[in-house]
Amino acid sequence: MVQELVPLARELSLPYYESALPAHDRYHANRVRTLSLRLADECEEPVDRAVLAAAAWLHDIGRPRERTGEIDDHDEWAATEAATLLGSESVSAERTEAITHCIRTHSIRASSPTPETIEAKLLFDADKLEATGARGLVRLACIVGERSGRAGEKYAVIENASVSGLERPDCPDVTLLREWARERLDRLYTSAGRSLGRSRWQFMTEFFTQFEREMGIEGEA
Structure with a gap:
């Protein structure tokens, strides 16, 4: 039986934040999750809250590696890593793609793709409001x-x-x-x-x- 998506995403993300500095640690991920769901409460269009919350937990798992120079783009790396992690836990391809789109588009950097879904836009906004x-x-x-x-x-x-x-x-x-x-x-x-x-x-x-x-x-x- 596939584990519930949000607790699963949280469990998968936490090891990646062990070496994170305060600005991008697990507490930041949790605050972004909480704030993104608060914004979703005020949204008029339907929101997949599980996709949104899961993406919030996973969105900065690449930050520690980017900080040390192991990778250049924590967004793209995290999206790829999240896809592998979720796939290994039998999360559907559709939901995995929705989550990785949120992760891939959450950054403000010029090279980051534009958020296309409401979940991606909410994650972007919550992260920036942080x-x-x-x-x-x-x-x-x-x-x-x-x-x-x-x-x-x-x-x-x-x-x-x-x-x-x-x-x-x-x-x-x-x-x-x-x-x-x-x-x-x-x-x-x-x-x-x-x-x-x-x-x-x-x-x-x-x-x-x-x-x-x-x-x-x-x-x-």
Whole structure:
């Protein structure tokens, strides 16, 4: 008897997240699952919630390998790996294809295919919303920390620029966080995602205003 799809996907995904850093770990996968199902509740068209939840668990299983340079594209690798895993558990080809399409299209990178199904669009939106709001700011800071110092990558200086060996900027450079969040919100596909995105962007705007005040740019009230 084939194991229920969502618990199966969770079980299959967890070993891949053992070496993941905080921004793309199993907790992130679970939050994306929860948020994508929340968005699905507000969706007018039918959603295969099992496909959506399974894809959420599996969408970032390639991140640890991409981070260490073993693979170049965690989306494509994860989709291929997920197809193998699900096939070995006798998951139907139709459902496997639906899940791998979600995985293959969840990234914001230019080379990523466009989400075509409602499940893929919901997964994309939930993953991007994970980089917005209060929790998103913390997660974006984690991502910047992971990438800082890597050749060709942008980085943000919060207080001490000496570790980079570069000239200290006039003020802390957190504009990258704002740019990343705005870029993701501008790409959302669903009305439910855009609605939540507007609320989270309002908070982020207030945060950055307060940040600038604390750094003495405008002077704290």
